[in-house]
Amino acid sequence: MVNQFAINLAFYMLMPYLAAHLAGDLGLAAWTVGLVLGVRNLSQQGMFLIGGTIADRFGYKAPILAGCLLRTVGFALLGWVDTLPALIAASAATGFAGALFNPAVRAYLAAEAGGRRVDAFATFNVYYQAGMMLGPVVGLALLAADFRAVCTTAAVIFAALSVLQARSLPARRGTGPHPSSAGGGGVPSVWGQWRQVVSNQPFLLFSAAMIGSCVLTFQVYLVLPLAADAALGADGRKATSGLFVVSAAVAVAGQLRLTDWAKRRLTPHQALVAGLAAMGAAFLPLAVAPARSATGSLAALVVAVAVLAAAAAVVYPFEMDTVVALSGDTLVATHYGLYNTVSGLGITLGNLALGALWDAAHAEAPWLVWTVLALIGAGCAGAVAVLARGGHLDSPVTQPATA
Numbered sequence: 001m002v003n004q005f006a007i008n009l010a011f012y013m014l015m016p017y018l019a020a021h022l023a024g025d026l027g028l029a030a031w032t033v034g035l036v037l038g039v040r041n042l043s044q045q046g047m048f049l050i051g052g053t054i055a056d057r058f059g060y061k062a063p064i065l066a067g068c069l070l071r072t073v074g075f076a077l078l079g080w081v082d083t084l085p086a087l088i089a090a091s092a093a094t095g096f097a098g099a100l101f102n103p104a105v106r107a108y109l110a111a112e113a114g115g116r117r118v119d120a121f122a123t124f125n126v127y128y129q130a131g132m133m134l135g136p137v138v139g140l141a142l143l144a145a146d147f148r149a150v151c152t153t154a155a156v157i158f159a160a161l162s163v164l165q166a167r168s169l170p171a172r173r174g175t176g177p178h179p180s181s182a183g184g185g186g187v188p189s190v191w192g193q194w195r196q197v198v199s200n201q202p203f204l205l206f207s208a209a210m211i212g213s214c215v216l217t218f219q220v221y222l223v224l225p226l227a228a229d230a231a232l233g234a235d236g237r238k239a240t241s242g243l244f245v246v247s248a249a250v251a252v253a254g255q256l257r258l259t260d261w262a263k264r265r266l267t268p269h270q271a272l273v274a275g276l277a278a279m280g281a282a283f284l285p286l287a288v289a290p291a292r293s294a295t296g297s298l299a300a301l302v303v304a305v306a307v308l309a310a311a312a313a314v315v316y317p318f319e320m321d322t323v324v325a326l327s328g329d330t331l332v333a334t335h336y337g338l339y340n341t342v343s344g345l346g347i348t349l350g351n352l353a354l355g356a357l358w359d360a361a362h363a364e365a366p367w368l369v370w371t372v373l374a375l376i377g378a379g380c381a382g383a384v385a386v387l388a389r390g391g392h393l394d395s396p397v398t399q400p401a402t403a
Contacts, residue, residue: 003064003169004105005127006161007071010154012135013142014075021147026082036084036091043095044102045344051096052103052337053190059173060108060333065165067101070094072158079151102340107333108172110324117324118268121317122259126252133248136241197334202392203326207339209387210319211346212380215354216279216373217312218347220247223354223369224301227286230362231297239298243305250309258313268318269388273381275314280377282307287370325395350376 022033055063074093081087106124113120142150198204224243229236262271282304289300327335354369361368387393 001124001127003068003161003165004124005131006157007068007101008128008131009135009138010071010075010157012132013139014078014135014150014154016136017139017143017147017150018078022087025147028084032084036087039088040091040095041344043092044098045095045341045348047096047099048103048340048344049194049334049337051099051101052107052331052333052335052340053193054100055104055107055333055337056193056331057190059171060104060111061165061169061171063100063104064108064169065162067097067099067104068158068162068165070100071097072155072162075151075158076155079148079155099337103333103336106320106336110320110332111172117321118259118263118317121320122255122313125313125316126255129248129251129255133245133252136244193331193334194338197327197331197338200326200335202387202394203323203335203339205387205392206322206326206384207342209380209383210339211343211350212376212383213276213279213312213315213319214343214347215350216282216308216377216380218351219283219354219373220244220305220308222351223358223373224305226358226362227297227366228301231301232294239301243301246302247305247309250306251313254310255313255316258310259317262314262318268321269384269393271314271318272322273385273388275311275318276377276381276384278311278377279308279315280374280381282311282377283370283373287367287374322393326393328395 019033019037022028022036023030028036051063051067070093074090074097077086077090077093081090109120109124110117138153139150142153220243225236225240228239228243232239262275266274285300285303285307286297290296323335323339324332354372357369357372384393
């Protein structure tokens with residue numbers, strides 16, 4: 001929990017201000033700024049499967065440590081280099097670091113939580129969102145010195161995390177292939193490991209059904225800021241910063257209460273369906289908000305972000321628990337890695353489509369954008385409901401691990 005809080009604190013104190021540093025302080029062209037940022041995203045989303053595979057083969061501690069060390073180097077470089085090749089290398093390092101520790105952290109948490117996985121993931125999300133909420137504030141304060149102070153502080157946090165995890169984090173493995181205990185043979189190849197995961201049809205169906213929820217969650221970074229800029233003009237960026245705070249604050253304050261409510265009132269599958277439907281419905285206030293009223297648009301944006309954050313808080317712990325359940329407690333990190341890779345691909349394609357729809361419709365028919373987003377949530381909820389009714393989300397029988 002502390003590890004993830006500090007990871008997000010350091011990440012979000014730096015990343016929101018990186019583009020301005022590259023374009024303003026270093027004077028890079030817009031396309032090179034996009035390239036540096038794109039390399040980070042690609043090296044993380046595209047390498048999640050690799051990170052999960054490493055965690056299942058060599059244990060969870062090693063990739064967590066490696067990721068923290070790699071991000072220490074990457075963040076330090078971002079503040080002290082000014083050539084494009086060095087910036088690209090630093091950006092790739094920070095992205096691959098996330099691909100290393102993210103699946104391992106979640107698999108470790110699932111293994112330690114045992115039968116309380118839903119509660120553990122709910123608590124995990126509180127720490128996650130708290131780091132996301134405080135990071136930009138700390139980064140803004142450090143910018144009073146300069147961007148190097150931001151990067152150096154973020155790197156120091158990751159260095160301290162590396163020491164803490166090296167000294168305090170017990171080694172832990174999930175069930176699956178472990179080269180160090182193979183006794184000279186019988187360990188599946190990486191391709192065999194991947195074949196085992198991609199042959200898990202219920203898991204693949206669930207991953208596909210949940211793509212829509214990832215697309216909806218990401219709109220805090222894309223369509224909602226575009227709407228804020230369109231409605232508020234020069235004040236759009238300030239409003240966007242406020243929306244991030246609202247989103248994180250709702251998650252921090254409401255996560256445990258919402259999870260407890262869902263556990264008492266709903267089955268896990270019902271909680272997923274209800275949360276996904278609510279995520280889509282969160283965008284409906286924007287469809288009926290007065291287009292030419294800045295106050296009305298801002299109010300609709302705040303309501304949309306708050307409802308979206310609350311609905312996502314309902315979904316998240318049950319979503320993570322379902323991934324573990326469908327893995328049969330075998331190759332859990334690899335399952336998480338593939339799940340995140342599928343989500344990343346879906347977010348990329350979804351953003352391209354929604355960006356095109358925004359360009360085409362926001363001036364004359366802005367309601368169309370919000371209606372499509374609401375339909376995505378309804379479709380996602382319907383897909384999960386169908387899978388649940390068909391028994392595709394029931395946990396497989398876990399095979400006993402070889403002693």
